[in-house]
Amino acid sequence: MTSSDNKKIGVLMGGFSAEREVSLKSGAAVLKALVGLGYNAVGIDVDRNVATKIVAEGINAAFIALHGRYGEDGAIQGLLELMAIPYTGSGVLASALAMNKIFAKQAFQAAGLTVAPYRVVCRGEVFDAKTFTFPFPVVVKPSQEGSSVGVSIVRQESELEAAMQDAFKYDREILIEQFIKGAEVQVGILEDKALGAIEIVPKKEFYDFEAKYSPGMAEHILPARLPADLYEKVLRAGEEGHRALGCSGYSRVDFLVTTEGLCYILEVNTLPGMTDLSLLPEIARGSGIEFGELVERLISAATLKIAQ
């Protein structure tokens, strides 16, 4: 698709996940870029009537600028498949897998990637902290959330229950993971290849919601300060993580990289933030791809993924 073939693009944004506000910002940046490039593009705020809105707008392709539940988990991708509207990014299965940290970890392990030791706890399960096989500190997180919502670092057993209750607010399945002390490194993937790796140095204890979205709360270092061989290793691990889940096109893969040179994969974000201050656009810019070009390359790769 090009700006001259007069197809109409819907930028799907907003939605009703915990990351609605972030998505509205991603959507606004993408829409501005597309219009600036001469595309016929409209913003569509996603709610339960999204199918009706898509029909009313008569769009020919969708740029998905949603994050979190219903947008990043395969739900909207399934709707677009049914409606035969090509869309950006990963398909139904990869999106659903990436959104579920438990299934994603199993796929990463099967692909030989390094993951933090973990244990799954389901809501209502009788849980005995004495049965732990790894020591404190640990990280407690909901299986299906993003933006560090519901994530906490627990230093001692007495704090565990409160952290678990908090994570259970967001999901009925949670993970308790070994705390990994390492550099926070994220790999940007475009057209299924690693573009570069950025290092994040949060001003707080970890890369929590505030550190992610408040200016000045996290330092970004591009390229990540890693020895050349380790930098190369994390790029390859990023591509493997992307492939292990069957992702299409682009993603941002989060790692913790230790001083021993281990690259612990945390997750693959199939719809990473797309404001012009977000990490994937920053990584892209570092390899000479400006925001407008990034958006254009993503929309020109929009396809259906089922039964191709």
Ligand SMILES: Nc1ncnc2c1ncn2[C@@H]1O[C@H](COP(=O)(O)OP(=O)(O)O)[C@@H](O)[C@H]1O
């Ligand atoms: N096992 C871990 N050890 C240390 N820090 C972690 C661990 N898991 C998560 N974190 C911290 O929490 C942040 C969010 O975790 P992540 O698994 O990426 O979930 P989210 O989908 O919310 O981004 C990470 O960027 C990191 O700062």
Ligand SMILES: [Mg+2]
């Ligand atoms: Mg993350």
